[in-house]
Amino acid sequence: MREEGYISPRQASVLLWFAILPTAILFLPALLTLRARQDSWLAVILATLAAGIPALVIYLLALRFPHYTLFQYCELILGHLAGKIVAMVFVLAFFLLNAVVIREFSEFLTTAVMPETPFLFFACSIVAVAVYAARNGLEVIARCTDFIMPLLVAFFVVILLFATPEMSLRNILPFLENGIRPVLGGSLITWPFMGQVIILATYGAFVNPPRSLGWSLITGLLGIAFFLGLVTMGVILVFGACEATSLTFAGYNLARVVSLGQFLERIEVLFLAIWVAGVFIKIALNLYVVALGLATVTGLKEYRPLVAPLGALNVALAAYMYRNISEIRQDLLTVEPGWTLTWQFILPLLLLLVAWVRGQRRTGA
Amino acid sequence: MPGPYRRPLRAALFRRRPKPAQQGKQDNNKDKQGQPGGGNSHTAPYPSLEEYRLTAELKLNLEQLQTIFARCSDVIRRDFYLGQAIKVALIYIDGLADKKLIEDTLVRTLQQAPEELARSLAERTRDLTAVMEMVMPMTDVAVVDNMGSLVKHVLNGDTVLILNGFNKGLALSTRAWEHRAVEEPITESVVRGPRESFIESLRTNTTLIRRRLKTPSLKMETVCLGRYTMTNIVLTYIEDLADPAVVREVRRRLESIQIDGVLESAYIEELIEDNPDSPFPQIDHTERPDKVAAALLEGRVGILIDGTPFALIVPTVFVQFIQASEDYYERYYLSSFLRLARFVALNIALLLPAVYVAVTTFHQEMLPTNLLVKVASQREGIPFPALVEALMLELTFELLREAGVRLPRPVGQALSIVGALVIGEAAVSASLVSPAMVIVVAMTGISSFATPSYSMAITLRLLRFIMLILAGTFGFYGIMLGLLAILVHLNTLRSFGVPYLAPVAPWNFSDFKDVLVRVPRWAMNSRPSQIGYRDPVRQGAGLKPKPPASSNPAPERGKS
Amino acid sequence: MIWYRRVLAVLLLVLGLPALSGCWSRHEIEELAIIMAVALDSAPGGQVRLTTFIVIPRAVGGGPSMGGGGGGEPKKAGEVVSAVGSDFAQATRRLEGQVPRRLFWAQNRVIIIGEDLARRGLNYLDLFLRDRQMRLTTPILITRGEARKVLDLPPGIELNPGTILTGILRNRTTFKVELKDLLAMWEAPGDNPALPEVVMTPTPEQESQETGGEGRDAKGGGNERGGKGKTQPEAVVIKGAGAFRYDRLAGWLDEKEANGLMWLRGEVKEGVVTVPLPGTTGTGQGQGMAGGLSPTPGEGGSPGQGQKPGAEKGGSRDLPRAQTALSAPAQASVVFHRVSAKTRARVQGQQVTFMVEIRGQGDLIEVTGNFNPDNLEQLLALQEAVNKAIEERALLALRKAQQELQADIFGFGEILHRSNPRYWHQVQDYWNEEFPRARVQVQVELQLRRTGMTSRTPGRVGAVGGKVSTQGTAR
Known part of the structure; x- marks a missing residue:
């Protein structure tokens, strides 16, 4: 099925930032320093380079099937039945991903901000607003990011700028202390976040003009690498690798140590506000993609009625997915890299190969 | 003929859905004849008033009119002979038509017309144009051929002249009624800038615009709405600039309105806005002709409504509600500063009490220690939770404001002083509310007055209460939820196809010249891209004024 | 009317929210016991003692009906409350049993660690890293003897010990270690923590000589509130440092050594x-160098030693100036x-x-x-x-x-x-x-x-x- 409305290439790339950054800046630095220590920033760069490959795959697929979403060209490439199955795998994967995001979001808020509030409340409320956004379509989500993005960027600039007095450049030394292997390990942990570029294969179909998808991918990835690298770097410079590993929410702690003279301390609540906005976009976008995919697979004309039930299911799944925050960390460290590598990289690659072998393309839209 | 006509005629007058009017002949510069919206009239039991055509028999026509205007004491009918040959009748409404003009000029001229001319008119031609050409002393004349348009003309203040032997009448524009003079705008006063305001008379208002835009491209289409009020509505735009799709859409929406009466522009606004469920105003209104002219120059469409000094401007985007016309008349530094200040005020008006409640009940760690201790000591012994305290004070403030607005001005002032000083002071010293909260509420009130648009201010006032409750329940997270919902909502809004948050989302850097700041006039080279894209270039480039090169001329180079 | 019903539902939801959510995480500001300084000590039997300085907002902020009044000597700005537990979480819980308000840690200005606890190890600080209200930017100090004595500091220019100590730290006469710095020093294998030392005058040793140690014993046990006027320290100086080996206090650096550090x-x-x-x-040389090293507390702030203006401020209240002039x-x-x-x-x-x-x-x-x-x-x-x-x-x-x-x-x-x-x-x-x-x-x-x-x-x-x-x- 198709959804009317187009987004500009710039909006597409900013959406890509929002699809990856919000949870990454919160959870990733701590996990990353666990593996790659003070070379985590290098791991981010490597992961970005690695994410370039699936991005290329997505781009080539999009060139073959312009104006078709991932779910649609699954079917075009693999035929009716196999295509539907693969598309369903993607739908489920996005669905699962969204549940993880919702869980991470509410888990963080209960831990760091309002411990007495049940986490289900956070999950329900943010999903409710996200459902509202997703029902209104991609254009509305994209326009919301237009509004939030400058705030996000400004806020990160402010935080990093005012954290500079706390930074000590020596913290990034020694460079490559234990060789390249830990860095590669770190990149692998970054992968579950970076690999989400695949989401561009779904909403990328609505980018106008479609040829500029490549530009969106490149700027999207570069922006993500820039901000993620900056935050990781900031965390390492301020806390040092040793301390950073022990801070569960290192990005948040970065905001907590910032002080602007005597009058502007404690700006972490502002961090939270903007971070909530970012996660909201991420959840809304994922919900939209899941609903769109499910509508495509089931052949519905309209994805809107699916959004609210999917959101409810997502909350339920998020609630039962993990028992505690350690499981989330374990999952992010061990399970997710492999799983995401499978569906975010190998599967699209296979699609591309099959399409290439069978020589399929749909250029006339 | 009283018998058979009576019922059908009355019925035709008050039928719910009149048939689309068969347009009478319309003069070029005369736009008072609107067309009541098209509807499915075939189900109606009686023919519409428009279907009663004038007959050549004056007596018959007059009888019908008698029926139509029965018991209308202000309708004046006067029969006399044109040049002692043709029997004619004049119908007009006392008070709406210029009696002096009718008596001094019209009647006298017609009565004193040469008899043979009248005779020849009556016998030879039976052509109204000849009448107009030969004896008519007035310029603004329309021909009416049915009861519908005749009645409409009369009700609009025209004088209708029916001649015996002609199956058409003449509507002569003699509109002149009591109305307020053009005064200073009350709701949008400026320090510097034109001091004219629209008034309740539509014709004056169109004049005010026409005087500013002297171009044939300025179009003024008329639509007549309201079964009883027959309100004339003028759709005005500059043909070269306005998006024809927008004009078409406005026209379509206006024409599809079926309503008994239009008393204020708000009637139209609520009936044509894109998302009627939204708390946000989606159509800007103003009483300043210069503002309408500026909007037309940007490619927008204005809607003027008879009987109200407020004109509507579409398409409207959010930022328009924080732009004041004076921004464009003062130096751009000051304007930009004020614009930014208004943005701050907007946020304060929406969020300050909510943030205060969130900070003091959820996120006390945000406050500097000294402030925290201060606030805590102020709150000692206050019997209410901060949320209730804030709600109470806000409500009191709203009541004070409402009372101040509704009461006669001198009383209102006294009341607001009493309210502000006495109640506030007493409540604080009785430890019912904390001084900090009073400050917060007062600041919120001031900020909401700083929003140039009253309609946006009242929207924010309402949303403030919702934000307050959210903040008192979930702290900053609640505020964020509320803000996100508002953001999504604002992004779903469109005003006649233009996204409501236009230059911000979708992002358009060039349009930012008039959002957070107001760039100097010589840098405003293009029209808003979503609205005036048909002719984006507003002025020549390089308009930035420079002093003359030098009083002692530079050595001329390469002259030889 | 579907629209109307929807709006009504939303409105009811919003209005009902406060009732629905009860009081999750909501605490009125006047219900908070704002902690401004924390002292951590060891207690007999392997237990720990948590002492907090809680501000009394009424006394500090001056309530709404403050009017005239005022003047006179500075009132006591807060209350020192103390509790013992097997770890600090337990002690906190016990503390909550003594305080009529909800403990609020986020405004804590300073953490002072007592000598005995420091010798037991820094792991007791875990609560201050793990709890969400704690801030990593809180400065940490160490003191000889019992840390809770420091909280009995009488109000002077500033009203509470937390502000006094952070104020002194801001003068940069000595180094400042925040919780995050401590964590970094402690976690890094190539580093050991050192914390600036608070010295009370009169020092606990002097005081115990004067009172014959009875005052200390009486205060040593139980949960009673600390702070008898007699045993109060009169002033504090931040000088010297406590040095740690791994996470345990290993020894003390005097002022000069701390300076060298x-x-x-x-x-x-x-x-x-x-x-x-x-x-x-x-002669001049000996005199000049000896100034900072002299063991008697009275001379700690002698102008001759001069390198610490803050120390002078704190310590030299009633020193005869003539001594140095001689x-x-x-x-x-x-x-x-x-x-x-x-x-x-x-x-x-x-x-x-x-x-x-x-x-x-x-x-x-x-x-x-x-x-x-x-x-x-x-x-x-x-x-x-x-x-x-x-x-x-x-x-x-x-x-x-x-x-x-x-x-x-x-x-x-x-x-x-x-x-x-x-x-x-x-x-x-x-x-x-x-x-x-x-x-x-x-x-x-x-x-x-x-x-x-x-x-x-x-x-x-x-x-x-x-x-x-x-x-x-x-x-």
């Missing part, structure tokens, strides 16, 4: 060094700024050498001897003396750390780690044992730049301009 860690940004004027007779030493004080310390590590075979290079600029601010600032030689000699004094302090600290404490409190291990990771991996597990063998070279290059607003030459002759200058050139 600051120089070696590169924590010094500004300050004053006082040295005897070079070329004067030896000796009239010929000495000079230099205020320095833009100081940077660079440390490099070099490994030759199994020998590690650290080279510390301290650079900076100094201005002359006080001279009490015969010294002509226009004389270049004298100036250079003074500069040399200043450098020497700094170097001496650094070496003093170094000697203490290497020989007595056997702990690398300077973070040299991390520097080695950064510059020579390969060698570091061999020694990182027993670095503190390895550290005493390391050689440290300190090179101080402080440059005297300016000599202040006057160019007079003080000295015996007095302020007679012409004579002074001739004398200056004669020398």
Whole structure:
């Protein structure tokens, strides 16, 4: 099925930032320093380079099937039945991903901000607003990011700028202390976040003009690498690798140590506000993609009625997915890299190969 | 003929859905004849008033009119002979038509017309144009051929002249009624800038615009709405600039309105806005002709409504509600500063009490220690939770404001002083509310007055209460939820196809010249891209004024 | 009317929210017990004692009906509450049993660790890292004896001990360790924590001599509130430091050694060094150097030692000034700024050498001897003396750390780690044992730049301009 409305290439790339950054800046630095220590920033760069490959795959697929979403060209490439199955795998994967995001979001808020509030409340409320956004379509989500993005960027600039007095450049030394292997390990942990570029294969179909998808991918990835690298770097410079590993929410702690003279301390609540906005976009976008995919697979004309039930299911799944925050960390460290590598990289690659072998393309839209 | 006509005629007058009017002949510069919206009239039991055509028999026509205007004491009918040959009748409404003009000029001229001319008119031609050409002393004349348009003309203040032997009448524009003079705008006063305001008379208002835009491209289409009020509505735009799709859409929406009466522009606004469920105003209104002219120059469409000094401007985007016309008349530094200040005020008006409640009940760690201790000591012994305290004070403030607005001005002032000083002071010293909260509420009130648009201010006032409750329940997270919902909502809004948050989302850097700041006039080279894209270039480039090169001329180079 | 129903539902939801959610995470501001300072001590039986200073907002903020009143002596700004538990979470819980309000930690200004607890180890601090209300930017101090005594500090310029201590720390007379710095020093294998020390006057030792130890015993047990007027400290000084080996307190650095520690860690940004004027007779030298080292607390703030203005502020309330005037030493004080310390590590075979290079600029601010600032030689000699004094302090600290404490409190291990990771991996597990063998070279290059607003030459002759200058050139 198709959804009317187009987004500009710039909006597409900013959406890509929002699809990856919000949870990454919160959870990733701590996990990353666990593996790659003070070379985590290098791991981010490597992961970005690695994410370039699936991005290329997505781009080539999009060139073959312009104006078709991932779910649609699954079917075009693999035929009716196999295509539907693969598309369903993607739908489920996005669905699962969204549940993880919702869980991470509410888990963080209960831990760091309002411990007495049940986490289900956070999950329900943010999903409710996200459902509202997703029902209104991609254009509305994209326009919301237009509004939030400058705030996000400004806020990160402010935080990093005012954290500079706390930074000590020596913290990034020694460079490559234990060789390249830990860095590669770190990149692998970054992968579950970076690999989400695949989401561009779904909403990328609505980018106008479609040829500029490549530009969106490149700027999207570069922006993500820039901000993620900056935050990781900031965390390492301020806390040092040793301390950073022990801070569960290192990005948040970065905001907590910032002080602007005597009058502007404690700006972490502002961090939270903007971070909530970012996660909201991420959840809304994922919900939209899941609903769109499910509508495509089931052949519905309209994805809107699916959004609210999917959101409810997502909350339920998020609630039962993990028992505690350690499981989330374990999952992010061990399970997710492999799983995401499978569906975010190998599967699209296979699609591309099959399409290439069978020589399929749909250029006339 | 009283018998058979009576019922059908009355019925035709008050039928719910009149048939689309068969347009009478319309003069070029005369736009008072609107067309009541098209509807499915075939189900109606009686023919519409428009279907009663004038007959050549004056007596018959007059009888019908008698029926139509029965018991209308202000309708004046006067029969006399044109040049002692043709029997004619004049119908007009006392008070709406210029009696002096009718008596001094019209009647006298017609009565004193040469008899043979009248005779020849009556016998030879039976052509109204000849009448107009030969004896008519007035310029603004329309021909009416049915009861519908005749009645409409009369009700609009025209004088209708029916001649015996002609199956058409003449509507002569003699509109002149009591109305307020053009005064200073009350709701949008400026320090510097034109001091004219629209008034309740539509014709004056169109004049005010026409005087500013002297171009044939300025179009003024008329639509007549309201079964009883027959309100004339003028759709005005500059043909070269306005998006024809927008004009078409406005026209379509206006024409599809079926309503008994239009008393204020708000009637139209609520009936044509894109998302009627939204708390946000989606159509800007103003009483300043210069503002309408500026909007037309940007490619927008204005809607003027008879009987109200407020004109509507579409398409409207959010930022328009924080732009004041004076921004464009003062130096751009000051304007930009004020614009930014208004943005701050907007946020304060929406969020300050909510943030205060969130900070003091959820996120006390945000406050500097000294402030925290201060606030805590102020709150000692206050019997209410901060949320209730804030709600109470806000409500009191709203009541004070409402009372101040509704009461006669001198009383209102006294009341607001009493309210502000006495109640506030007493409540604080009785430890019912904390001084900090009073400050917060007062600041919120001031900020909401700083929003140039009253309609946006009242929207924010309402949303403030919702934000307050959210903040008192979930702290900053609640505020964020509320803000996100508002953001999504604002992004779903469109005003006649233009996204409501236009230059911000979708992002358009060039349009930012008039959002957070107001760039100097010589840098405003293009029209808003979503609205005036048909002719984006507003002025020549390089308009930035420079002093003359030098009083002692530079050595001329390469002259030889 | 579907629309109407939807709006009604939303409205009801919003209005019903406060009732629905009850009071999740909501605490009215006046229901909070705002903690401004925390003291951590050990308690008998392997337990710990948590003492908090809780502000009484009424007393500080002046309520809505403050009116006139006021004046008089400063009221007590808060209350010191204390509880014992097997760990701090338990102690906190017990504390909540004593306080009618909800404990609020986020505004805590300072954490003071008592000596005994520090000897037991820093792991007790975990609550202050894990709890969401705690802030990583809270400064940490250590004190000899019981930390909770510090909280009994009477109000002076500032009303509560938290503000007093952070105010002193802000003067930068000594180094400042925030929780996050402590964590970093503690977690890093090549570093050991050192915390600035709060010294109470009169010191607990003196006080116990006076009261015969009974007062302490009475306060030692149970959960009763601390702070009898008699046993209160009168003032505090932050000077010296407590040095840790891994996470346990290993020993104390006196003021000079702590100063040396600051120089070696590169924590010094500004300050004053006082040295005897070079070329004067030896008595001045001894006097000048001894000033800071003197063990009696009364002299801790003697102006002669001068390098810590904050210490003076705290300590020299009723010192007879004449005492120092008598000796009239010929000495000079230099205020320095833009100081940077660079440390490099070099490994030759199994020998590690650290080279510390301290650079900076100094201005002359006080001279009490015969010294002509226009004389270049004298100036250079003074500069040399200043450098020497700094170097001496650094070496003093170094000697203490290497020989007595056997702990690398300077973070040299991390520097080695950064510059020579390969060698570091061999020694990182027993670095503190390895550290005493390391050689440290300190090179101080402080440059005297300016000599202040006057160019007079003080000295015996007095302020007679012409004579002074001739004398200056004669020398």
